[in-house]
Amino acid sequence: MSYRVIIFDLDDTVLDFKAGEKKGLATVFKHFNTAMLDYDAWVATYIEINAHVWQAIEKGAESQPLLNQRFSETFAAFGQSIDGVAAEALYRQVLNVNDAVIAGAAEVLEALYQKGYQLVVGTNGKTATQYQRLKLTGFHRYFEHIVISEEIGHAKPRQAFFEHIVALYPEQTKDAFLMVGDTLSTDILGAHQVDIASVWLNQSGQQALGKAYQPTYSISNISDLMSVLTI
Numbered sequence: 001m002s003y004r005v006i007i008f009d010l011d012d013t014v015l016d017f018k019a020g021e022k023k024g025l026a027t028v029f030k031h032f033n034t035a036m037l038d039y040d041a042w043v044a045t046y047i048e049i050n051a052h053v054w055q056a057i058e059k060g061a062e063s064q065p066l067l068n069q070r071f072s073e074t075f076a077a078f079g080q081s082i083d084g085v086a087a088e089a090l091y092r093q094v095l096n097v098n099d100a101v102i103a104g105a106a107e108v109l110e111a112l113y114q115k116g117y118q119l120v121v122g123t124n125g126k127t128a129t130q131y132q133r134l135k136l137t138g139f140h141r142y143f144e145h146i147v148i149s150e151e152i153g154h155a156k157p158r159q160a161f162f163e164h165i166v167a168l169y170p171e172q173t174k175d176a177f178l179m180v181g182d183t184l185s186t187d188i189l190g191a192h193q194v195d196i197a198s199v200w201l202n203q204s205g206q207q208a209l210g211k212a213y214q215p216t217y218s219i220s221n222i223s224d225l226m227s228v229l230t231i
Contacts, residue, residue, distance in 0.1 A: 002176070003197065003229060005169055006112060008143075009156075009181030010123040013201050014105040014222065015133055020098025024091040028071060031090060032082045037075075046074040058124065058155045058186060067126075095129050099136040104223035109142045111226060122165055122179065124149040124156050124186060157190030166194065180225060184213045199228055 011017035025046065029039055053066045071091065072084030112119060121143050123130055127150045134140040145168050149155035152164050166174065174195050181187025182201040191198035192212050200208065200215035201222060208214050217228045 003117075003178040004176040005118045005120060005165075005172055005178070007120045007122040007165055007177065007179045007191075007196075008109075009179075009183065009187050010121060010130060010133070011125065012102065012182045012203075013180060013187075014102055014109065014139060015098075015137065016100035016102050017098070019100035020095045020133075023098070024094035027094050028087050028091050032071070032075065032087055033080075035078065035080045037078050037080070042074065042078065045077050046070070049073050049077075054124070057149075058157065060155070060158065063126075063150055063155075092126065092129060096132045097136065098133055101137055101139075102222055104221060106137075106139070108222055108225055109139060112229075113142045117229075118169070119143045120165055120168070121146040121148070122156065122161070122181075122187075123147070127151045156186035157193060159190070159193050162190050162194040162196060166196075178216075178229075184208060184215075188213055188215045199225060 008014055025043055029042055033042070049070050053070050056066055057063045068088050069084045071087035072082055075082045109119065119142050121130070121134070125148060127148045130148050131140070131146065134146065140146070145165070147161070147165055149161065152161070154160040154164065166177065169176075175197070177196045179187055179191035179196050179198040180201065181198070182203065184200065188198045188200050188208070189212050192214070197216040199217045199219060202218050202220055205220070208218070219225060219228065
């Protein structure tokens, strides 16, 4: 296929979100924990609460109120009351300076840029955080457009998110677009809903579930994207 516009998810596709998340969670826990809580149990509870938060955001809920309460809800599960807004702000400070990248991502972006592909960021998340991380890594220079859910008011996998990107390239038909991401429920499902081809970066050997979650291609390493583009 002759793909021309390649849409990249950011977190855990080209930027290593987990590295910043790990530091951020440890920082919040150390600062606010006053009850000798077990860290592993606290993190497990946070992960569950955070998953529900992002499910709501992806369905169209306003993000900031939900993000402001995820840490207070986590501590509340252990009987401790904290300032959720302050905890979220502290966490965000750590995320904003996370410049860790996925191995091979820089080389792939450089190669695609040199070959003349039109590259677009298509990510959920906080606008300031994503722009800051792109600038810290230097990846911002590769992208013609940076589309962030908070900024446009629509989150993946909603069709409006992807339609916003397609509208940026009126000269291209949908078969020129390719979505690259690590998450079935947002990147792959969203691309499927608007008839855009997709590449699932499946680094942990998961199984795709259901027709709507079936990617056009599946790779285990971002470096393998180059072989997809020569098919």
